[in-house]
Amino acid sequence: MKLFGIELINFRCFAEKNFNFGDNLNIIFGPNAVGKTSLLEAVHVLGLTKSNRTNNDQDMIQNGKDYFLVKGFFNKGEISDTVLVCYSGKGKQVKRNNEIFRSLGEYIGFFNAVSFAPSDLITFFGASSKRRREFDMAFCQLSKQFLYWSTIYNRLLKERNVLLKTLSFDDNVKTKKLLEVIDQRLIEAGERVIQDRQRYLKQLNLILKRIHKQIAEQEELKINYHASCSLGNYDKSLKANFENDIKRGSTSVGPHRDNFVLTINDKDLCVYGSQGQQRNAVLSIKLALVELIYQTKGEYPILLLDDVFSELDKIRQNQLIKTLNKYVQTIITTATLSDIDKGLVNQAKLIELKEGGGYRDAK
Ligand SMILES: Nc1ncnc2c1ncn2[C@@H]1O[C@H](COP(=O)(O)OP(=O)(O)O)[C@@H](O)[C@H]1O
Numbered sequence: 001m002k003l004f005g006i007e008l009i010n011f012r013c014f015a016e017k018n019f020n021f022g023d024n025l026n027i028i029f030g031p032n033a034v035g036k037t038s039l040l041e042a043v044h045v046l047g048l049t050k051s052n053r054t055n056n057d058q059d060m061i062q063n064g065k066d067y068f069l070v071k072g073f074f075n076k077g078e079i080s081d082t083v084l085v086c087y088s089g090k091g092k093q094v095k096r097n098n099e100i101f102r103s104l105g106e107y108i109g110f111f112n113a114v115s116f117a118p119s120d121l122i123t124f125f126g127a128s129s130k131r132r133r134e135f136d137m138a139f140c141q142l143s144k145q146f147l148y149w150s151t152i153y154n155r156l157l158k159e160r161n162v163l164l165k166t167l168s169f170d171d172n173v174k175t176k177k178l179l180e181v182i183d184q185r186l187i188e189a190g191e192r193v194i195q196d197r198q199r200y201l202k203q204l205n206l207i208l209k210r211i212h213k214q215i216a217e218q219e220e221l222k223i224n225y226h227a228s229c230s231l232g233n234y235d236k237s238l239k240a241n242f243e244n245d246i247k248r249g250s251t252s253v254g255p256h257r258d259n260f261v262l263t264i265n266d267k268d269l270c271v272y273g274s275q276g277q278q279r280n281a282v283l284s285i286k287l288a289l290v291e292l293i294y295q296t297k298g299e300y301p302i303l304l305l306d307d308v309f310s311e312l313d314k315i316r317q318n319q320l321i322k323t324l325n326k327y328v329q330t331i332i333t334t335a336t337l338s339d340i341d342k343g344l345v346n347q348a349k350l351i352e353l354k355e356g357g358g359y360r361d362a363k
């Protein structure tokens, strides 16, 4: 499936704009603050219904307006689809060919996107919660079942924490009974989340090993899953921590406390990695995700690379594009075209954004 066009209304700096994309490599170029990152963000929103830059959908509404609309035009052979994501202060709606989805979860997985921006380094090498969110979002694209169980888990966890807080100042028998019921369901959901994360990580690590060797020959990059309790033991761990959890007013073990640790040759990249190593590692992970989505779903996601090419030398740029299957639709952004290898520029569809909102298809 390819995204051949996009229409934006009241989205960030775009009041009303249409863009066309090519099937393979696309390069968006133009000076600072013309909307390159925003355009990639809009494509990301079409896939995941969420931004890769902000947790607050309101940020994407153009200042002074009360809604935004992103419309994507897709084709797959003879079949064409139109997807519309609309958000106003009241809520978000997703439609495919005029069919409204009752929940966003029903839609996720139709059009997959993998994004990489410089800010991902903060995500991957900052708090463990950010890495968790990042991997979970990727796994949600792979499997509706994972999306279902992780959503249920997070909902139950919130309910449990509310009850724990009440118990911490009122030892109520009824509340304790309710907690027992929630715990039974939490254990089931939690075990499923841990199991799926482990399964997908195993597959991802296999692909990653191959891909990262092409980027850095001497390095073995691995994603290690540090679970706060082992699979099959969530039940016991919850029980063992029960009194402690009441005192804290929150749940101390479970998938929401697990960590994804990135290592190179068994050394923690957070602690030992140079900036270059960290950037290459995240890039490799994103490329591996592209491949994993293909292996699982039989279709490549769109790859969105924001401002990363200019930091790679031209040999690396070419290597990167070669590691990608030629069927992967890719959009990259850059401030200056001269930073990109000529051969790549010649084969790409060029989209120039100009100051003051101008735009032209450069090829
Ligand atoms: N909600 C919004 N409403 C209006 N303008 C916005 C909004 N959010 C961001 N902008 C503006 O959009 C412009 C484009 O930003 P960005 O996409 O980051 O550009 P680029 O990646 O080309 O540097 C910036 O000037 C920014 O201030």
Ligand SMILES: [Mg+2]
Pocket (backbone or CB within 6 Å): 036, 037, 038, 306, 307
């Ligand atoms: Mg930018």
